[in-house]
Amino acid sequence: MVRGYHQYRCEDSACTHIKRISHTCKGKGCSSCGKKATELWIEKQNGVLPDTEWQHITCAMPDVFWDFFWLNRNLLNEVGKIAADAVLSIAKTKGITPAIFIAIHTFGRDLKRNVHIHLSTTRGGLTFDLSAWKTLYFDETSLMKIWRYAIIKMLRKHHKNNSLVIPASIQKNLNPIQTFTKFLDRQYKRRWIVDCGKATTNYSQIMNYLARYVKRPPIAESKLRHYDGSDVTFTFRDHASKSYRNFTTSVDDFIARFIQHIPDVGFM
Secondary structure: OOOOEEEEEOOOOOOOOEEEEEOOOOOOOOHHHHHHHHHHHHHHHHOOOOOOOEEEEEEOOOHHHOOHHHHOHHHHHHHHHHHHHHHHHHHHHOOEEOOEEEEEEEEOOOOOEEEEEEEEEEOEEEEOOOOOEEEOOOOHHHHHHHHHHHHHHHHHHHHHOOOOOOOHHHHOOOOOOOOHHHHHHHHHOOOOOEEEOOOEOOHHHHHHHHHHHHOOOOOOHHHEEEEOOOEEEEEEEEOOOOEEEEEEEEHHHHHHHHHOOOOOOOOO
């Protein structure tokens, strides 16, 4: 209520019902402002996106990397471009340029840290001379190898330049034998998760899905189930069990989980 509100009530003085509509605060953690911003964003994108086949792609990374992005917030500026460049590099071999939009996602459904990229791309693109449209198929394994290599390369570069803060959980295990380079080598040998969804002509469905991550806060008010003054309970869908679960934590822990995912001032 910092910016005030409009108050509406019945002309009948006997009616005690009052409705208050808060003025927009434009806060990135505000669910009310996020809902309005989401609707406007979807409307704008629907007016410019090409009506063709689209494919949703998720680019994830091992959990040992997640904390790097809290100690090195500037790295979030790079991961989105890396995912887009991975798609563009494959498209380049076909001589075409696809349409791409991305959303940087920093949280899991239980608000834990989980940095990954949601990317949607057209299943084709314009030839470089703009004379024709050609279809394009994305292979998960090929895309994963490009994504994995680029993320590892980025971390090596910042470490070499002494501009990378290493999380304490990793730092404590490093020594002259088990170096940071060897740590990265082990992660490079793992298979990372890159998921290519089925092609769809219903790009509005993809837009509605991504808009939740672009404009809305980390958790919707509808997910909050109970608050007793000391603990907060919210519900989330568990990927492993494919069912909904309740999660209860202290109010301080809930606030900490929530605010860590609010973008920094000026971050788009």
